[in-house]
Amino acid sequence: MATSERWIVELTGQDIAALDAALAHVEAQGMAWHDITRESFPLGALADRLEAVREELENGSGMVKLRRIPVERYSEAQLKKLYFGLGKHLGYTLFQNNRGELMREIRDEGASVVGERYGQVQTKDNGTFLSSYARTLSNGALRFHTDRCDVVGLLCVRQAANGGVSKLCSSPMVYNTIRERRPDLLEVLCQPYYRSRFGEEKGAEQVAYPLPIFGLRDGKLTSHYSLTYIEAAAFIAGVPPMTDAQKEALALFQATMEELSFEMVLEPGDIQLLNNHVVYHGRTPFTDDATQGRDRLLFRLWLSMPNSRPLPQDHSVLWRHVEAGAVRGGIGQEALLPA
Template sequence: MGQNDRWVKEFPAVVLEQIDTALHTTRDLDWRKVNRQNFPLPDVGAFFDDVREELENGSGMVKMRGLDVSRYGQEQLRRIWYGLGAHLGTPMFQNCRGEVMREIKDEGMGVGAKLYGATVDDSGKQFLSSGARTLSPGQLRFHTDRCDVVGLLCVRQASEGGVSKLASSVTVYNEILKRRPDLHALLCKPIPRSRFGEEAGGEHIVYDLPIFGVRDGKLTSHFSLTYIENGQMLPGVRRLAEAEHEAIRMLMDVAEEECFEMRFAPGDIQLLNNHIVYHGRTAFKDDVQTGQDRMLMRLWLSMPNSRVLPEDHAVLWGDVGSGKPHGGIAQPAMAPFA
C-alpha cells in the first residue's frame, strides 16, 4: 500500500474478534442502548487514535476495511456500527425526529419529501431538502453535513453508480484564492441559508454563515447549496449579488475539477471530516433481484479531537470549542408530563 493510501485502514484481527464478543454480550440489548462500557473493545484505542488523527490533521478522510457484513443480520450491524461510533466519537441527532442512525437508500417517490420536507421553486417545480435528496437514487451535489465527521457503513452496493465523490475544501479554498481573490473574499463573508424545516421549533428559520471560516490557522467550510437556494426563495431574505452567485458556481466547478471518486464495497466504512472535505454522489440504479440494492448506515459523529471553530459558527454548531460535542440537529423541547 503506497503512501497515498494512508487513509485506508484495515481493522486489526483482534478488534474484529472483540466486536464479535461484544456483539454476543449485547445480544439482548437494543442498539440505541449500546455504549463504550457495554460494548467493550479493549484493543481499539491505538487504531482509532490513528483514524482520528488522519481525519483531523491528515487528509480528512478514512476508509476502514475488513468487516465482513455478510456474517451479520441487520440488527447486529446496527449494534456493531453504533458501538464503533461510540468508541470513535459522540453520535449526534441527524434530524428533529431524534434519529442517530439513518439508513441511506432509495426510499421511493415521496418518502424523502414527507420525512425531510419539500417546497416549490419559482417555476412551481418541487424543490427537495438535502435530507430528502439522500433518500432518492439521484446524484448528490458537493456538500457537507452538520457534524464533525460523517460515517457511512456500506451494507449493500447498487448494481450501477452510487459512487462517492470527494473534494478537499482546503484545496478548493486555496485554488479560488489563487485564481479569483475577489470571489474568495465573498465566500468568507456571511451568506444567508435556510434551515428548511429541519430544526425543531422553527426559530431562526434563516441564518447567516460564511462558506469559509478560519480560526487558529484551521479551515472549516460548511456548505450545502440546497439551503442557500431555499433561502433565496423566502420573503425578506437578502438576495445574493451576481458576484456571490459566481463565487458559489466557482466553488462547485473547482470541487468538480479537484475531486476523486471512491467506490464502496460491502463492509467498507467511509469517514469524512466535514470541516475540510466536500462529498457528493453519482446517481445509482438498484437491482433487488440480485441483492444489489444500495443501503448504507449513516452516523453523525462529534469528535473528541475536533478543531476550534470561528465564533460566528455557533449559530449552527452550538459550542465552537475544540473537542466539544457540537453540530447535529436541535430536538423539539420535551413535552411536559401530563
C-alpha cells in the first residue's frame, strides 16, 4: 500500500477552478462555512472525481491524498469554506467533540492548557493523564489510533518547522500478520476490551464500554483502537483489569503496528483522507517556528460515508448505527450520565 501511488489524486487546474467558483458562490451569499451544503457548493466534474475517491477509501487502499490546493491564495476563513464544501461532497460531517465542533483546527495549544480545557485526571503517582482529544492539540507524538468516524480528513494549511509526520498502518495487514503468527492472541483481540468515554460526551468521565479491537461482518473488517481510552478505563471503579492474555495480545498488536507502519509527509495544500476501519494513524512530535511561518496548522473533518461497510452488531455501543451506509459515529451532543 505504501509503494503504490493509486491513492494520490492530483487536483487539476479545472478542479481548482471549480473550487474557486463554488467558493465565490457561497461568499456572494454571505454564507458561513458551517452552513454550506453539497447543493450550495456545486463542483461540476470535480464531484465525479470525488466519487472515485469514496470508492478508493472504502474498497481500495483505504487512504487518499488529494494534492494540491493552493492554500497560499486563500485566507483561513476561505479555506474553511472550501474544505467544508468539499467535505460535503464526500460524506456527512460529524461533531468532533461535545462542544459541537464540525471542523477542528489541529495545532499546538500547549499541553498544560489543553489538559485543563479538554480533559485530564491525576494519577495515583501525582502524574497527569491527558484525554485523547487533549493530546491531539499538543505538539507531542500521537500513538496509533482510529477516530470515531468512517473517514477522517486533514487539510494541511501549514507544516511545522520539524516533525509532525503522519504515521500510518493497515489494520487488515496487522490482522493477517497476527493471525499467521499468533492466532490464539488474535482471538483475544476479537473479544471485548473496556474503553472509557473520558473526554468525549458530557458527563461521561465514569462511563466505560466493552468493544473488541477487531470485528468482522459480511467479510468486511473493522478495527477501532485508542490505547488512551483503554488506559483511561482503568481509572473507573468496577471495570475489571485486563487479563494476562489481553495484555500479551495488546503488546503484540502494538509491536505489529510499528513493524508494518510507514510515513506520509503532508505538504501545505495536501488533504489526507483515511478510512478508520482499515487504517491506523499516528503522528511524530513536532516543533513550530512561527517566526518563519512554520507553525503547524491542519483543519480536520470527521465524515460518515454513504458507501460505508456494515459493522458488527456489538459495535453499536460506540457507533450507534451499524448498517452499511448509515449516518454514524461522531460525538453525541446530549449529556451522557453513568448508569
